[in-house]
Amino acid sequence: MMLKFEKRPVASQAMRYLSPLLSMVLTLACGFIMFALLGKDPIKSFEIFFINPLKTSYGVSELFLKAIPLILIATGLSIGFRANVWNIGAEGQFILGAIAATGVALHFDDHPRILLLTEMAIAGMLGGMVWAAITAFLKTRFNANEILVSLMLVYVAQYLADWFVHGPWKDPDGFGFPQTVIFSENAILPTFFEGLRVNISLLGALLFLVIAYFFIFKSFTGFKILVSGYSKAAARYAGFSINGSVWIGLLAGGAMAGIAGMSEVSGPANQLTAHISNGYGFAAIIVAYVGRLHPVGIFFSGLLMALLYLGGEQAQFYLNLPSSIGQIFQGMLLFFLLGFDILVQYRIRYTGFMRKEA
DSSP states (O other), X not given: OOEEEEEOSSOOHHXXXXXXXXXXHHHHHHHHHHXXXXXXXXXXXXXXXXXXXXXXXXXXXXXXXXXXXXXXXXXXXXXXXXXXXXOOOHHHHHHHHHHHHHHHHHHOTTSOHXXXXXXXXXXHHHHHHHHHHHHHHHHHHXXXXXXXXXXXXXXXXXHHHHHHHHTTTOOTTSTTOSBOOOOOGGGSOOBSSTTOOOBTHHHHHHHHHHHHHHHHHHSHHXXXXXXXXXXXXXXXXXXXXXXXXXXXXHHHHHHHXXXXXXXXXXXXXXXXXXXXXXTXXXXXXXXXXXXXXXXXXXXXXXXXXXXXXXXXXXXXXXXXXXXXXXXXXXXXXXXXXXXXXXHHHEEEEEOOOOOOOO
16 A cells, blocks of 8 residues: 655645644543553543642642743744744753853842842843854854754753752752752742742743744844745845844744743742753743744643643652653654644645555
C-alpha cells in the first residue's frame, strides 16, 4: 500500500486554530488510556489530575503562579519564532536572569523595596538578553545554528548557577544544601492576598502580553519580523535587515526569559537554588505553539501548561505516580499538535498497492 503526502493548495486557517483544541482532546483520550494501563481508575485519576488543583483558592493561586514564567517566556519566544529564529535556549536565559537578579538582591538588599525590585527586574532582563546575545552574535557573524548554540548554552548556564550556589553565594547556614540565603523582605515581590503565593508579577505578565500584541500586529518592526519569517528573499527585496530580525527575536526571548527568572527567585523561591528553572524554558516552547504565537492564545495555553505541572504534583501525592507524568501529558500535547500542523499543510493520498517485480 502506498501513501504519500500532497501539499494542500491553501491551508485552512480555521483548522490551524482548531488544531490545538483537537490536540488537547486526543491528549486527554490518551491520558485516559494511560491511567487505565497503569491500573488506576481513569475517572478518579482525571479528577485528581485536572480538578483537584482548582478546588481551592490556594490551588487557583498556584495555577497562576506556575503560569507566570511560562507566559513570560512564551511571549518572548513567539516574537523570535515568527521570524523563524529558533531560540531553544530560553531555559538558560531564564537561569541567567535568575542569577543576575540574585546578585542584585544579595548585594543591594539595603535599597528601598521599589528601587530594589526595579533593579532586580532590569538585571534579570539584561542577564537573559546577554545570554541570548551570544547566540545572536554567532548566528549573524558566523551563521552558526541558533538551535544548537542556544541549547548548549543552557548547560553552561546550569553549571554557572551550580557554581554560585556551591561557591561564593552558598548559604553558610543552609546545612550544605546548594542554595543562597533567603532574600530580604525588600527583594521579595508582594503578593495579592494573605496566605496565597501569587504575586504582582502576574500583572507584569499581562502587561507584556499587551505590549507584545501591539509590537507584533501594530508596529512596523513587527511587520518586518513577520516578513523575514515568511520569506528572507522578500525581506531583502523590501530592504529589511535579516540580521536585525535575528537580533530582535533572540533578544526579546532572552529579555522575557530573564525577567521570568527574576520573578521566580523573587517570588515563590525567595532564593537561588541549583534547580531554579523547573523546565519552564522548554515547556514555554509548547506554550508558544499551542497558543499559536498569539498573545491571547499564549495566556490560555500558559494556564493549561501550569495545570499539567500541578496535576503531576497531585498525581505523585494521591496516585503514587511520579510527578513527571505531567511531562508525559506535555509531550503528547506537542506530538499531536505537530501532527495536526502537518495535516493542515498536507493531505494524505492513497495511491494503491505496490506490485512486486518478478
